[in-house]
Amino acid sequence: MDLDESKFGTLDVALTEYAEELRGSGDQTATVTLGYTHSLHKSWRTVLRMLPVAPGASVLDAGSGFGIVAFELAANLPVQVDGIDVEASFVGHARELSQRLSDRGLFSQGSAVRFSEGDVRALGCPDEAYDLVLMREVLQFVPGPVQAVQEIYRALKPGGYFCVSDTDDQLRLTWPSGTAVLDGLVAAVASVQRQRGGDRQTGRKLTTYLRAAGFELAGVVVLPEAQHRVVDADDPERSLIIEQIRAARSRVVGSGAMGPERFDADLKALEEAAPHEEFRMNAKIVALGRRPSSPTGRP
C-alpha cells in the first residue's frame, strides 16, 4: 500500500501528546507501552508499504494496543479495521485516540476503525471474516501461540493474508555488552514474561507457527536496526528502558524474580550510570502468511 507521508506528522504528534498526558496521569504501564510501540512503528512503516491490502478491505489488528497500526491503515486507504485487545484499559485509550484523530481529519473517507476487548486465541468473529490480519509484538505474550495462529487462520478469508511480527532477544548485540546491573534487571523482567507463558524468542518461531496452522509462507522480512548512540540522560531510548523496568516493579517483585531492595538499588544504579557510547544491532522478524484459496491447504 502507498503511505501518504504528509499524514505521519498528524499521527506522530497526537501519539506524542497522548504519551505526555499518560505520563502526567502516573499510568506507567500505559506510558511505556505507548512509548515503545510508537518508536517501533516508525521503522515499521516500511512493512506497511509492502502489505497486500486493497481499498474496501476488512482488516483485523489482533492485539491492537493503542491502535497505531489500525490508525495508519485507515489514514491511507478506505478500509474497515477492527482492533481487539485483551487489556480493557488499552481499548479505552485506542478509542479516545481514534476520536481525536478523526477530529483532526486523519482518516480516509470511507474508513472505519473500531476497538473492542478480546483475546487473540478466541476472537468471537465469524469464520472467514477478514481479508488481512495484522499482529505486531503480541504473540510473545500469548501462552499457546499455535492456538492463536490457528484462530487467525479461521478468521481469514481463503486467499487472505496474515502479517505477524515479533521480537527475538538473541538477535540483539551491543558493544560494550550490558552491565551486570542492566542485564540482571532485564533478565528479571523477562523471567516474569516467561512465568506468564510468554516467549521473548518468538521471532525465530513465527514461520513454524504459520506452517503448522496451514498457512502458505508468502514472505519473511528481517527488519534490521544498527545504531551508534551516546547513552546519557538526554537519550530517549535510555529513558524508555528505565521507564519500562520501573513499570515492571510490582510484577518482578511479586513474582519473586528479584527482591524489592535489590530492584530499587539496581534501578537507582542504572539511572546514575555514567554516560557511555554504544553500538547496537537488533532485528525484528516479520512473516507474511497466506491462507490457501482452496481448503486442501489445511494440514
Ligand SMILES: C[S@@+](CC[C@H](N)C(=O)[O-])C[C@H]1O[C@@H](n2cnc3c(N)ncnc32)[C@H](O)[C@@H]1O
Ligand atoms: C507490545 S503491545 C503491541 C500493541 C500493538 N500490536 C502495536 O504494535 O502497536 C502488546 C499488546 O498485546 C496485547 N495482548 C497480549 N496478549 C493478548 C491476547 N491474548 N489477546 C489480545 N491481546 C493481547 C497487550 O494487551 C498489548 O496491548
